[in-house]
Amino acid sequence: MTAPPDPVAAADAVVAAVDPALTSPGVRSSDAVLVTGPWLAGVSSLIAVLRARLPEVPFVEADELPAGTAPLAVVFAVSAVSPLTESDCELLDLAADQTDCVIGVLTKVDAHDDWREVLATDRDLCGVHRARYARLPWVGVAAAPESGEPAVDELVGLLRGVLDDPDVLRRNRLRAWESRLEKVIARYRADGDGADRQARVSALRTQREEIRRGRRLEKSQRAIALRSQIQQARVQLAYFARNRCASVRGELQEDIATLGRRGFAAFEDGARRRAAEVMAEVDEGVATHLTAVAADLRLDPAPAPPHPSPVPELPAPPLRSRRLETRLMMLLGAGFGLGVALAVSRLFTGVDPGLTVVGVLAGAAAGLAVTVWVVGIRGLLHDRGVLDRWVADVTAALRSAAEEAVATRVLAAEAALSGSLAAEEAVEADTAAGQIAEIDAELREHAAATARAAALRDRRLPGLLRALDAVRAELRGASDAEFTAASEPNSGGTVGY
Ligand SMILES: Nc1nc2c(ncn2[C@@H]2O[C@H](COP(=O)(O)OP(=O)(O)OP(=O)(O)O)[C@@H](O)[C@H]2O)c(=O)[nH]1
Ligand SMILES: [Mg+2]
Known part of the structure; x- marks a missing residue:
């Protein structure tokens, strides 16, 4: 050649x-x-x-x-x-x-x-x-x-x-x-x-899926958390309100046992004050608990109600309307006093008949004293009984008012927190949608670039392959020609040049 x-x-x-x-x-x-x-x-x-x-x-x-x-x-x-x-x-x-x-x-x-x-x-x-x-x-x-x-x-x-x-x-x-x-x-x-882009494309797809999954998960988790926290608040705060009412009732009833007639008015005032205190405590307890719930859910606390929960109207204890009973009591007391008077006068007469007048006088005095005492004690016990029932009624009314206050405020808080949650979720959904849109844009870019590269490949490849074939044919032709002319070297090698 x-x-x-x-x-x-x-x-x-x-x-x-x-x-x-x-x-x-x-x-x-x-x-x-x-x-x-x-x-x-x-x-x-x-x-x-x-x-x-x-x-x-x-x-x-x-x-x-x-x-x-x-x-x-x-x-x-x-x-x-x-x-x-x-x-x-x-x-x-x-x-x-x-x-x-x-x-x-x-x-x-x-x-x-x-x-x-x-x-x-x-x-x-x-x-x-x-x-x-x-x-x-x-x-x-x-x-x-x-x-x-x-x-x-x-x-x-x-x-x-x-x-x-x-x-x-x-x-x-x-x-x-x-x-x-x-x-x-x-x-x-x-x-x-798109071989070089493949890794990036699949990373982007995974990222997009992660964002979607994360959103779904977070959304349902927070909704469940809100529901369960509100449920818990409802139960715990109602229990707290009942508990407060029961303990006030116990305290008041304990006070009644040692109450004299003069203390009735102060007792009634005290009971009304305690009722107001219980409502304030319930209000405060509800506010504290709901603030903690909001903090736990990373939400703004529900706004405080414009005015405190109302103290229920408490009627005065029905201490005066007992005319019939008083009369009966007077009658029985008088009978009892008469009995005592007779017994005392007899006692004097028995000791010395000359003391009959003294005995009658002493018997009358003793009978009168006993009558007054019995009627007084009976009246006091009766009034204490009335107060006891009044305390039971008052605390029952207080309890239902407190429970209503709890229910109302928890309901309002649930509405407010659900609203904030929805607003936050809307913001987060927008952020996620923005991220997904960015990823989609990059994916579209990769797809377009790959399509362009594929078009370029289809345009350029035939010519390049023909050139490669021509080069290989040339190399093969030269090598075949030389191979036939080559001689075996002594060392066993094949010389190709
Ligand atoms: N018996 C024998 N030993 C040889 C021959 N040529 C090289 N060696 C030994 O092989 C070892 C490596 O030789 P080098 O020439 O340094 O080899 P190299 O490939 O340059 O080594 P690196 O640069 O370190 O990779 C040395 O110890 C040489 O003495 C040979 O023809 N016969
Ligand atoms: Mg060397």
Whole structure:
């Protein structure tokens, strides 16, 4: 095959024939020979020997090659100690990405008698890893043998052949094109499929679902909390009101037991004052409890009622309307007094008949005193009984008034808190809707960008694929031609150049 005057331009022409817009594979060709390999493969030893044997050739290790530069040839060195691993093959991919001309070198063959088997295995493994490596030439070397001179003659011969081959530059350029086109095609495909956006899109979807779920959950949780707290307040405050009334009733009834007639008016006033106090206490208890409920629900407290709960109208104790009973009592007291008077006068008469007059007088006085006393005591006991019933009636009225006050205020608070809750929920729903709208907008943006990328991919891909096919066909054609002309080297390697 006759090499064209400018091999690089010839390779570029293959691509430009398909798509004139494709002008360069984006790498700079250099005349350096890259010697690379896995850790401790013997690269440094090999490069030292090669520099000595071929001083005119610029050999470089991987870290000496400037970025964006394609070497003229790649010497891939692996140790004969064991066959290649997958990561070694990936290293080879990296090194040979822009360069077609690759030589496989098995190092330290002096130290490993089975190196020929290892070499055959390495060649097969490379061929399996990538079809283009199936025809890689392999040679065994001993760059720093434990004894004797370095054995690198075969490699040096191979390298000389490669460097003299006029077609190497063109093939390298074609390989750079292949690599470049593969990358561009993969990029278009990934963009068109939205691969890079996929993670963000699914994160956005999850976020949107989270917001919706959070809203639903919070809404129902707060509604349930409000209902249960109000229910609790109703029960506890009614119990508190009943309790207060019962204890006031107990206190008042206790007071009645020691009450004299003169204390009746003060007792009535005291009872009315206690009733007012109980209503005030209930009011205060309700206010405190409802404020705590509002704080617990993170809501504004329900507004205080405009005026305190009214103290119920309490009738005066019915102490005066007992005329009939009084008369009866007078009658019975008088009878009782008469009895006492007779008994006393008899007693005097019995002691001394001369004392009859005295006895009658004394009996009359005693009878009168007993009558007055009995009537008085009976009246007092009766009035205490009346007061006792009055206290029971008054506290019953107080209790129902207090319970009504509790029920009314809790109901009002429930309405107010439900209102605030609804208002807050409306605000939160708006915030969530805003967040969801933002997420939806970004999702639409991603969908539109992916659609644009897919359209671009569909437009650009056919041309790029045709260019890639043309490059591969060119590489295959050249390689087939050279393969038929190649000879088997002594070391068992297949020379492809
Ligand atoms: N027997 C024998 N040992 C060798 C040969 N070449 C290199 N070695 C030994 O292998 C070890 C690694 O050699 P290097 O040339 O430093 O290998 P390298 O790949 O540059 O190593 P790193 O840069 O550290 O990854 C050293 O101990 C060398 O003496 C050889 O041909 N035969
Ligand atoms: Mg080294």
